[in-house]
Amino acid sequence: MKKVLMGNHAASWAAMLSRVKVISAYPITPQTHIVEELSEMCADGRLDAKFLKVESEHSAMAAVVAASSTGVRTFTASSANGLALMHEMLHWAAGARLPIVMVNVNRAMAPGWNIWSDQTDSLSQRDTGWIQIYVENNQEVLDTVIMGYRIAEQVKLPVMVCYDAFFLSHTYEPVDIPDQDLVDKFLPPYEPDIFLTPEDPRSFNALVMPDVYMEIRWKIQRAMDQVYDVAAATGREFEGIFGRSYDLIETVDCDDAETVLVTTSSTTSPARVIVREMREQGQKIGLLKIRHFRPFPSKQVADVLRGKKKAVVVDRNISFGKGGIWADEIRGACSIEDDMPQIYGYITGLGGRDITPELLREIVDDAQAKEKPDSLLYWKGLKP
């Protein structure tokens, strides 16, 4: 069934199709539609789930942590400062190895108050132990939430699906909504081997002494390492049932490219336009779209970039005192590889400023004009 949905409702539909049992959330622009729609789905009986109203995002995450501990599928969503308020509980969710799936609508951090698109909110949750996936369009929102549960429940780690405020959250696109039967086939009921139950009372998440703590953390990293294969396999299986394929990265025309434009999220869409244009003009350019931020697909990225001349990374975020976060991740990934390209990092589009095809063309032209990078970051679209 095809419907024209805003990105937020695509997320709501995905949660419903995933048969989540507990939803807890606190409203925040631009996320509100997601949970508003879910609350209606719960109220009118389309979704058999408990919807918990709470007084803050910290409580929302605490509630889904508790619910997930009892062995049921859970969902929440937030954005920007709301996500920041969840920070402690994000660590808790991952540390407790709970396969929670949440949506974060990427919105700029305040102050100054700004409700528009910017990835700094979720990227700054880098070390919480969450799998993070950045998606490009509304169809990918729906598909990734459903796949998110498959991945999360296999590796026992939470998944955060991130997409751009307004560019996706409030924009309507045709979305193919899969049949419930097919989703059920793809995503079996969640039946963890151990969960909180009065039948077999256990102590969960208690004190762990130094002689054990490190191994526990090592196991989380091991689970992250498993995601590369699990996510790729999940994407293939998803394609087998639904006909749409996903991997940790996606490439366009990279094989013979000399310059690779690297994008994430909805910025990838205008990038596709200019890469096609430049190809038509005879330029050897390719596009690398990175979906996973954690675990970072270092090897996959290095394999694409090996032998290229230049990688031009577009960052709608900033790590103050360093630069674009994706660019920095790529530099790190390349550091143990041979034959890596020059890496140009561009900061642009902060706080929802448009990243147009013309702007992207300017960025690529700028990088191509340079002999070698003389800075870790360049600003583009900044008013003089």
Place this chain on the structure above:
Amino acid sequence: MAEHKPVVFEGEHDMPELVVSVSTMLWNKTGSWRYLKPRYVDHVPPCNQACPAGNDVEGFIRLIGEGKIDEAWRLLKEENPLPAVTGRVCFHPCEDACNRAYFDKATSIQALERYAADHVSPDLEMKPLRKASGKTVAIVGAGPAGLAAAYHLTRMGHKATIYDALPKAGGLLRVGIPAYRLPDDVLDAEVAAIEKMGVEINLNARVGKDVPFEKMKEYNAVFVATGVHANRALDIEGEDADGVIPGLELLTQVALTGKAKVGKKIAVIGGGNSAVDAARVSRRLGADVTIYYRRTEVEMPAFEEEVDDAKNEGVTIEMLTAPVKILVEGGKVTGVQMQKMELGEPDESGRRRPVPVEGSEFDVACDMVVPAIGEIGDLSFLPESVKLEWGKIKIDAFGLTEHPGVFAGGDIASAQQNVAQAIGDGKRGAIAIDRFLQGETMDEIGGNIIIGESGGVSAAQYMSGNAHAKNIACNHVVPFEEMNMWHFEQMERDAMPQVAMEQRMKSFDEINLGFTEEQAMHAAERCFHCGVCTMCDNCYMFCPDVSISHKTDGGYGYDINFDYCKGCGICVKECPRAAMEMEEE
């Protein structure tokens, strides 16, 4: 329980994937951390305490909510023989006390009482609880106090005989309240049920005139409840003119005959229910009616909704106006000289005293004056041994007069003149008489049958055989502050369906039509059930130690597993209705 010993991991391979104990924690009896423990204890809802008739308000509303109308009616009848009457004309102090009033609007208690009484199965009846005692009690007056006393005495196995001066039973319910508020057949039905139970009612039998008070000595006890039927005089010039008809006299005439001769333009003097009722009755008889009241609307003793209805029906109300003299020509009323008043310092009733404004006299033309400034009792038939106080019969807290064996209640003995108080007085008198007939006093049990800290008395508690212990739940009355409003949603109070205004003036048919089933269920749902466990499961849901469970036998209430209850008190805190409390170990 298996003994627990330290777990030693050989390496990461035998460590669990997540931070969880490798075996059960049942050995860890966290109950040992506790120094306070929760318990379930029902408290008294404020409505129950506020009801002078001693109704279990919360209880009957719960039963209505469960669709158990017959059971709700039975519960009401345990305390009050006249629920169809009080469901219509009681001044519902229960609703004034309702905690919900602090949240949105009070629960529609009176309308629900009427709903139960109007929708009970027709063949249902109350029966005596004890076998015949052989004792007899004479009751003077067939008003609400006398009827209630007779009813409860009969339930206790005694033979009750009522004497009443009027040709119909009901007292002021019959002659003081117009049929559009309390239809005759409604009163008839509840009186008939009392008679069917075995109460003998002698009508047209005024004690002291038709029947000598001496005859009362043939009975083992006497209950005097003659009410107040004489009109208080205005004490002004012209009061004996043709065309001056006291309010209660007018109402009695209409109540007993269905008609009365009224003037074209009527001045009603007074601000109580009799004044308002007389005005509304006169409107229905075709008169142009103005009520003159010496204070302002705020001080009017009449029920607010009755005053509103009177205004809607075209009654004019002139405030701060008092009569100086009645203007008379040829022995007939032609008008009233009035005087404007202003409010001065508060008087002993707490209301501001009206003070005449110098030189403000003015005349109003009318052909009939209806004084209705209050009623007083006729005490002339009583022997001297029955002592009086403030114009009423002097009684103790349970209705005993200074004359042994003679008890009294209702308007003739109580400062509070209203139907619920009268019904409560009748019951209280019946209990005191029952004790008296057994050669006992109220001393030992009096305090144990009072509802809450200062409410009416509970016949159910008295008849339960446990009257020697205070076990009407607990005498603590739940104030609003103890309720947990997080667990309630605001809900509209249901409006009483009424006959359209244009229809009303054509007859004495009842105006209020009663709740529909849908309204009754909605209104019942609005009840907070203050202080009484409804098994809402909040404690069960909130207990962080899974120490609260449903009764294994499916019975009412919950079990607390004190092996693991840490005494955190969350269940008590999250109980929406203060039906739990913490106690020291």
